[in-house]
Amino acid sequence: MNKQNISSKLSENIYSQIKQVLIQARATVLTTVNTAMVQAYWHVGKLIVEAQGGEERAAYGDELLKSISVRLTKEFGKGFDASNLRNMRMFYLSFPKCDALRHELSWTHYRALIRVSNPKAREYYAKEAAAGKWSTRQLERQIATQYYERLLSTHRDETAVESLIKNNLPAKPEKFDPLTLVHDPFILEFIGAKEDVIWQESELESALISHLEEFLLELGRGFAFMGRQKRITIDGQHFYPDLVFYNVLTRSYVIIDLKMRRVDYSDIGQMQLYVNYYNREVCQPDDNPTIGIILCSEKNDTVVEYTLGDRTDIGVFSAKYDLIMPTKEELSREIELTRQKFKLING
Structure with missing residues (x-):
């Protein structure tokens, strides 16, 4: 040289x-x-x-x-x-x-936060925005979609939600509650769907991958994308879960299947298979049990309840998604309906 x-x-x-x-x-x-x-x-x-x-x-x-x-x-x-x-x-x-x-938050962040009337929700958004390095636009989106209220709708109490906003990675808890990663409904307005267009499941899957950053924001903090259609082989048969994630905060795999229709018992059985396989073949000793979420256009709580029975350790859940941003009133009604159904199922 x-x-x-x-x-x-x-x-x-x-x-x-x-x-x-x-x-x-x-x-x-x-x-x-x-x-x-x-x-x-x-x-x-x-x-x-x-x-x-x-x-x-x-x-x-x-x-x-x-x-x-x-x-x-x-x-x-x-x-x-x-x-x-x-x-x-x-x-x-x-x-x-x-x-x-929080020094991570700007004045525009705080201007959005001061319009949140619930002090606990305001604190949640502030901590999450700082920890996740949310832009002001991302923060405003989470507030507009009532993310805190949706998260709380499927929790037994607010303590579970508060545990999600700790800045340090927790040690593996003695008692793991999979509901810490589930909220209902999921709002997927960011994919740009129109009311008069009928989507196929593969199209929805591709749209979520194309808008992965927004989807991760909707899922919550700590999610890492592991892959789509990851093959599972059992006794020569191949199965393909739609989306697989790992949550570093709860130390658990999260499998998501997409359904453009009402969930039925076969969907639940298939998700149980995925969850059981990951628990036995993929999870490490330090991992918590795998969580399976069936995202569907319409829930069927009765079928879910009768298929799973009283077991709460399986980690399989169904949740509704909205492709179009609902109005504030519509979203509040959905959240309240989820809260009431959850109380009935869980006593």
């Missing part, structure tokens, strides 16, 4: 290293600036609340905000209109501890 080539290679190597240093520095600066601005807005909100006596006083409050807004806008520019000052006030009231603010 001649001197010119050596010099060129050395130059490229140094350039790459310098570039990486500058990129990291810029990211650090942006994070620092973001954190400083979020904390500043929190303190502004605190001052406004204290000036109003900590209470909602419409007449005095509005006049105060308008007066402050005019002066701040004149001195600091955009971002300090009365509406944004109200957001800062609500920010302080929603997150009263400054040291609990």
Whole structure:
């Protein structure tokens, strides 16, 4: 290699290293600036609340905000209109501890979070957004689809949901509850389906793979995609589960089968076969039992109940999916229906 080539290679190597240093520095600066601005807005909100006596006083409050807004806008520019000052006030009231603010979240994240009225749901979204590095758009989507409420609809109590938002990977629990990875319904609006188009199961499978990032967001934190149509061979017969995932938080395989119709007993039996095979042939000693989820256009809780009986250790569940984003009212009704059915089945 001649001197010119050596010099060129050395130059490229140094350039790459310098570039990486500058990129990291810029990211650090942006994070620092973001954190400083979020904390500043929190303190502004605190001052406004204290000036109003900590209470909602419409007449005095509005006049105060308008007066402050005019002066701040004149001195600091955009971002300090009365509406944004109200957001800062609500920010302080929603997150009263400054040291609990998450540096991963921007002001636009917090503006979405302060509109969540349920404090537990708000905390859940904040922790998940920080841990999953959600964009503001992803956070708004989860809030709009009532993800927390859907998750809670199939849980025995909120403790199970709270266990999902721990930042550290848990050790294998003595008692594993597979419902920690199931919610109902699943919202799949991101695939772009239209109401007047009938999909085939293979088309839905391909669409979910094409929108894998969005599907993983809908599934929840900790999911890793393992493959589609992964062959299982039993006594010379081949079987092909639609989608296979592994959840690193619960340390369990999750098998998903897609049905463009109402679920029936044969679907449940087939999923039981998949789950049993993975438990015996694929799972490692540190893994929890495999979970099987049948995603269907229409559930059949009675068939599921009679097929599985009273056993809760099998880990096979059916869940409805919506290809079109339902209205807020429709979604709330579906969630409440799921909650009531779950209470009846589980006593």
